[in-house]
Amino acid sequence: xxxxxxxxxxxxxxxxxxxxxxxxxxxxxxxxxxxxxxxxxxxxxxxxxxxxxxxxxxxxxxxxxxxxxxxxxxxxxxxxxxxxxxxxxxxxxxxxxxxxxxxxxxxxxxxxxxxxxxxxxxxxxxxxxxxxxxxxxxxxxxxxxxxxxxxxxxxxxxxxxxxxxxxxxxxxx
Numbered sequence: 001x002x003x004x005x006x007x008x009x010x011x012x013x014x015x016x017x018x019x020x021x022x023x024x025x026x027x028x029x030x031x032x033x034x035x036x037x038x039x040x041x042x043x044x045x046x047x048x049x050x051x052x053x054x055x056x057x058x059x060x061x062x063x064x065x066x067x068x069x070x071x072x073x074x075x076x077x078x079x080x081x082x083x084x085x086x087x088x089x090x091x092x093x094x095x096x097x098x099x100x101x102x103x104x105x106x107x108x109x110x111x112x113x114x115x116x117x118x119x120x121x122x123x124x125x126x127x128x129x130x131x132x133x134x135x136x137x138x139x140x141x142x143x144x145x146x147x148x149x150x151x152x153x154x155x156x157x158x159x160x161x162x163x164x165x166x167x168x169x170x171x172x173x
Contacts, residue, residue, distance in 0.1 A: 004021065005036075012135075028144045030142045031137060
């Protein structure tokens, strides 16, 4: 459902599509769409009124060490990528570029009003990668729950005919 909320937030779908999809009488089949990117879905800041948290110093230090390790690892990777981008920009900027065009790298700033995080998500998410966006309710849809139950029931009977409720093997003498 987060993928749908992202689509609504980026004005690719109307807000009403959520209510429509949650109503199984109007929408008995789920339209096909990809999962939302997990990157912006991390819960990291919460607040609870009237609760005083108690922290164990040793556990807090372990968590802090793990965060420092993760941060260092990602900072090194980010610096390596930044160096590679700079190198490619330097190589592609001259007249001897094999493609004949000057290479450009998009900056994180944009004029569309979309945040850099959402720009990243949209560039790497299958829900946004389509050249021409197809509205959710016009996409192919999955089978209904009833169709799936019938399918697996038939498969189960095919594998073990003695499970068929329609055929009775009990005879009376």
